[in-house]
Amino acid sequence: MAVSQNKLVQWIDRRLPVFTYLDHELNEYPTPKNLNYWWNFGSLAGVMLVIMIATGIFLAMQYDPNAGDAFQSVERIMREVNYGWLIRYIHMNGASFFFIVVYIHLFRGLYYGSYKAPRELLWMLGVVIVLLMMATAFMGYVLPWGQMSFWGATVITNLFSAIPGVGKDIVTWLWGGFAVGNPTLNRFFALHYLLPFVILGVVILHILALHQHGSNNPLGIDRKGPQDSVPFHPYYTYKDMFGLSVFLIVFAIVVFYFPNLLAEPQNYIPANPMQTPPEIVPDWYLLSFYAILRSIPNKLLGVCALFGAIFILFLVPWLDTSKVRSAYFRPVYKWVFWLLVIDAFVLGDVGAHRPEGWWIVIGRIGTFYYFFHFIVLMPFIGWFERPLPLPPSIAEAVLKKRGGAPVGAAATRAKP
């Protein structure tokens, strides 16, 4: 079937079927009709990646990655470059919003069982993206060469000295010198420019994996036929555009009216290797993991806990033993999921404070609970929980709900 009457389109398509492919993906690709607004966050993440790359490239045109000049070059962008202040604030706050969107997207997956077969690889690619984002953001934060840039880099690169034997050599290798300095800054700039394109590649794989079996949905049951789905375009293209617009309002309010809300004032002081700031904290999106790192009093084990906290996410498809995907139908897991959310926030607060007094205790409880949730709760709840009965199909669940008569407690809550 012809994609278009246009001869040029047909000429290209015969040789490189981009248009047929796009037509299929947009107009024929079946998407469950009952997706709710938690499913908007994937496309929001894609938009944020594009925004970060675009603003990043234009910032890189003006930024000077030399330790003597970097801080001043960023201030120059803010003060002298046409709209430099806007590009910089979008990039700076865009990092935060990128993480907000991705964390919500991740928790959506945990709640609705989007990581379960056959989407295990889709989930793992997502964890790879989060890891790459964290590395990219960490290196990006070093570039302005403020106090927190320098000292955050010092603390985090020093983590690798915990590796037995080769640790100190690895740290020296990372630094390119005796301490964090100009060589470190230069290589972080090179890698910070590179990694977003690696992320882009993994995102493409992520979308390809998604399209193999299509999206999950709030009921967690498979599509049975065309009555369960709608084509992606125009239904979800318009829903995504609407969701994007709402998101952009919040983003714009922060960028234009509260641009330093999430920023650390210490980072507006040029880096001084001879003066450690009173507290060293990473940006908020790394705080929970920072708390886990600091809660273990042993250096090496703390580093293991930090990386373990991320790598455990890879194992979720196998740690969760439930036969049922969506927490809609999982009366016990549903509450336990929220405990994990609370735990993430509590750990974040712990990471923001000095490790003293009650904070140490709360941090250790939070860290213990985090691993307990994945290693113990997920498998056990899956084995012993009695799930609620699943509806026969998406379409029937939607019809039952629209039909008016409330059927069961959980079975038919299929609103988009």
Next chain:
Amino acid sequence: MADSAHSHTAGAHAPGGSRRDFLVIAGNALLGVGAACTVWPLITSMNPARDVLAAGAPIDVDLSSLQPGQQVLVIWRSRPIFIVHRTPAELTKLQSSADTGLLRDPNSDVLQQPPYATNWHRSIKPEYLVLVGICTHLGCIPEFTPQPGGSLGPAWPGGYFCPCHGSRYDLSGRVFSGVPAPYNLPVPPHHFINDTTVRIGENPPNSTFDFDSIEQI
């Protein structure tokens, strides 16, 4: 582009159809406007920044030690500026029309200089010539070769020779015919703030010449 291939279109084009289309078109239009407004600051950020523009302020050059027959090179707006102290002999030669037949634009008809330099000496004071030292062909810096004859041949009256592709200019910066360069060397805005000091980058008080209006640097 593609037809919407789902089965629900029929109902949508009934009574509410036109409002659907209006909202959809309006939505798309606003998205387009939004995208354009987002791209604009990125593009314009590449224009010269405020400090770069400020660095293009006029510079003052002291000519008291510039001997007749000598040239000095200064930088203004990142460009080489030639300032030549021409000898009376050179001026006499320029004034005579003996060599003007060899020139592409002897009367400086093309806008390569301010109105106050549109004359045979292409400057304010005949003895001092101020030029932008960039060949109008492809941008190399021409060599100052005021001596007549020599390796450029017996007919060479003295002037500038560009080593890249062989363009030639006389001692008023006027381009010869038959060379790749199309235009005379540009004359920047300048004026004398006293007898021995020239200010490059500023017009005399009664002139409003805009240097960006010239044909080609």
Next chain:
Amino acid sequence: MKPRLVIPALLAGAAVAVAMLAQPAQPARAQADEATPALPNVSWSFEGPFGTFDRAALQRGFQIYSQVCSACHSMDLLTYDDLAGSEGLGYTEEQVKAIAAQKQVADIDKNGQAIQRPARPSDHFVAPFANEAAAAAANGGKAPPDLSDIIKARESGPRYVYGILTGFREPPKGFQMPPSGGNYNLYFPGHVIAMPQPLQDDSVQYADGTKATLRQEAHDVVAFLTWASDPTMEQRKRTGAKVVLFLLAMTGVLYGAKRRVWSDVEH
């Protein structure tokens, strides 16, 4: 909110509330000494989404910086022509040239010899010391910080700097000043600041005739420093209003479009 989300949301909120209540009463930055009071409750014209700079206050503040603060504090990121025009302090080009020419700048002449010449508008603010080491040596081992970004570089910047300037007091009974000396200040973390009190009543005579009380001086110099930290603030807020209004309109239209598109599907 959907019923099934109410209890989880309450739980999450309760946990966050507990976590926040568990922390010490004052913000983490000012935790060094229990008795750091809350910052003074002062307001400025630039606060809020529609705030703008009061140019008369900016000019008075610049006068204070020039006559008092610049003896010790640099402002390397500013150039003299930043002061000109409606995005600056409202000075004319001529006034800015005169302000700049009062300062001398190191340069080299055409023979490569070091000379001093009057500053041009495109020069950065002339610093009081040649480099960091000289600044520290002249100030008891600690270099006075550059003020270009000071408002952004401190939590609650404007009120904090105002507090420091107006917060010098005699040390209370029983407070031990450290042997290395210092000055007691209510709002500085740890209460001992190396800087002696820089401003008093009538430290300057304002060019516009305003009465120069300490509070007025502190208020004006903070306004100037806030402008210096964030000179594009007004453009940012103006642009923000246009962007947010546009997005609100677009969101409304796209919501309508979405509803229309979905009107023919049971969902």
